[in-house]
Amino acid sequence: MSTPELLGTRLRHLLDQLDAGVAAVYTDLGLDGFRPRYTPILRTLAATGPSSIRDLGRAIGVTHSAASQTVAQLAKEDLVTLAPGADARQRIVRLTARAESLMSLLDKEWAATSAAAAELEAELSYPLSRLVDEALESLSRRPMRDRIAGAVDL
Template sequence: MTGPGLGTRLRHLIELLDGDVAIVEEELGLTGFRPRYAPFLRTLATLGPSTIRDLAKAVEVTHSAASQTITQMDRQGLVSLSPGTDARQRIVDLTPRTRALLPKLEQAWQAAEAAGRELDAELPYPLSEVVIAATEALRRKPLRDRIRHNL
């Protein structure tokens, strides 16, 4: 047996990273925040009210993934949703509560980025660069094509 596969190892790595970020956010009084919310909140803080489609593009996730995350954030009162120019479009904005928390969130995000740089420096290859290179390689040739080739 060779041990866990790549997907299992990546999921475990994400659990370690996200779990520790969530613990620190909780310690800072940011109850209910999840690490996956950060790129959406940061984008909204920068761009202002945006459509889910625009957020998905900016955060580089699928529309479906963005919609699910935004729905969770709406339930927690972190964002508000309003109708867009047509019935299918929804505009996402930060709530006043979230705007008030932005300085504390920004502090947590900056500390997490510094910790990521520290982690990168300890590794034989910077994880951030490996992730970017892997993403680009999979855009050129998706894993499904690689699997089919090996069948």
């Protein structure tokens, strides 16, 4: 059993294992180099149509910066295009024909991944997704920096 001070290290290891498994499935499907972080953005665009990067970030639960980095990678892979939005700071993201041609396959992968995640959670004593939600909510109320500062005089 690990101790709380190794929490970040253990979570990174868990995320690495989850991402590596999903990435291997993409390779098996002939999508070499396709990253697990792409699918939530592509699926959101397929469901809602063109969207700003900020709205995409909100929709999938990541920061604007994280969404922007992923969108930049998607644009390099010819999976999305970017166009100016209502003001100079906003960019609107759209699926390319290449991305649209992949959506059926990505939807099937998503369903299979969701089933595998449910199977994993059923093996655990407490649902991981619920625990992650609770941890994120707790950290939004009191960030880790505040917790550390409260424990030590820095």
